[in-house]
Amino acid sequence: MTVRPLLRVGPVRRFTRNLLCPVDLLGRPLLLKYTRDPAEARQEIRGHARLARHYRVPALHTHLRVPGGHLLTYERLPCGTDQGLLLDLLNTGEPSSALHDYMDKLTTTYRDVILTTARPTDPTHVIQKLYGDRSAPGGRLDTYYAGRDFLVADGLVDIPVSRLGTYTLNINGRRHHVDWAATLRWLRAHLASTEPVWAALTQGDPTDVNLAHPLAWFDYDTAGMNSILGEFANFLWYASALGGWLVPTYNPAAFADHPATFNRVPANSPEIRRADVDHATSTIHIDYAPRLSAPRRAAVTAYWDRLVRPVAERLWPGADLPNLLRPYLAMRVLGVYNLADLAPKVRLVLLARLAEAMSPAFDPATYFCPLESPCPAP
Incomplete structure (x- = not known):
């Protein structure tokens, strides 16, 4: 029997000033986004809510204040090497x-x-x-x-x-x-x-x-x-x-x-x-x-x-x-x-x-x- 790990963390990627990290939690694919700018994080949360009314966007599950910035947890859409974009x-x-x-x-x-x-x-x-x-x-x-x-x-x-x-x-x-x-x-x-x-x-x-x-x-x-x-x-x-x-x-x-x-x-x-x-x-x-x-x-x-x-x-x-x-x-x-x-x-x-x-x-x-x-x- 194959035992699926409770938590699997993928490679961290940097995009401008933000960090992205894929995570599998209890088999659930998530994407963590860390941003240092509080105003940018607030705008991201507001922007996601506004966009979700008209466009397909991955679900935003949680957003937390953490040391040095904010952590947002999104549904991770299927992706892989040279696919998904x-x-x-x-x-x-x-x-x-x-x-x-x-x-x-x-x-x-x-x-x-x-x-x-x-x-x-x-x-x-x-x-x-x-x-x-x-x-x-x-x-x-x-x-x-x-x-x-x-x-x-x-x-x-x-x-x-x-x-x-x-x-x-x-x-x-x-x-x-x-x-x-x-x-x-x-x-x-x-x-x-x-x-x-x-x-x-x-x-x-x-x-x-x-x-x-x-x-x-x-x-x-x-x-x-x-x-x-x-x-x-x-x-x-x-x-x-x-x-x-x-x-x-x-x-x-x-x-x-x-x-x-x-x-x-x-x-x-x-x-x-x-x-x-x-x-x-x-x-x-x-x-x-x-x-x-x-x-x-x-x-x-x-x-x-x-x-x-x-x-x-x-x-x-x-x-x-x-x-x-x-x-x-x-x-x-x-x-x-x-x-x-x-x-x-x-x-x-x-x-x-x-x-x-x-x-x-x-x-x-x-x-x-x-x-x-x-x-x-x-």
């Missing part, structure tokens, strides 16, 4: 029928809940963690960039970012212009606006590691009334840049249970083909090849066509959608990683992406999918 459906060579079905369920759920709960909302009643808080005085924009200058790309383009505005950027044959200081001022001012924004009940940080397969939602400290445009920008940027390229490069520990992620990094990493400065014409030439794996292109295309476009047509009929998305995208480009701390080639690509996002010709449908395999035009 949207991420795993993206870590394949080609889009699967499971991915197509998943994206259909994801976008249908989001579309229904967003259109049901959407309303113009005072910014003080919108979750601000990923946007307003980061752009506010003392937030990430200040922490990363205030009073700091750095080169566009050491050894490639030895121009300080403070002087970007005095140069023309020729990126893949198209002319762009970015004034670094003016961009930061504009971003701070835009996200500090007191004008109502369209908000809806969402998870707020829809990454491919916060979305379970079968479909469920994890991580609730940003759950609640979120800017709908911020929700869109978050998913699109994570799916097209962070999840397949930047996060596995700079935070590999987050993918310890999903090692197939690392096999797909080359398929999602841009390649710089030219980077030089023509001082005679004050022009910086940057040619790069954007790359995005076929499953990620399929996910982004489905999200754009089945969620972003129909919601935008209902809430912002006739509006300039690229212009509406721009500040949220720029904040994701600048406010996740400190560009000054990244490798020169990575920094160069991100500054090029920022320039493209700030351009009057910015087209999200081609921006989030490589031009070699464009999304359908909006």
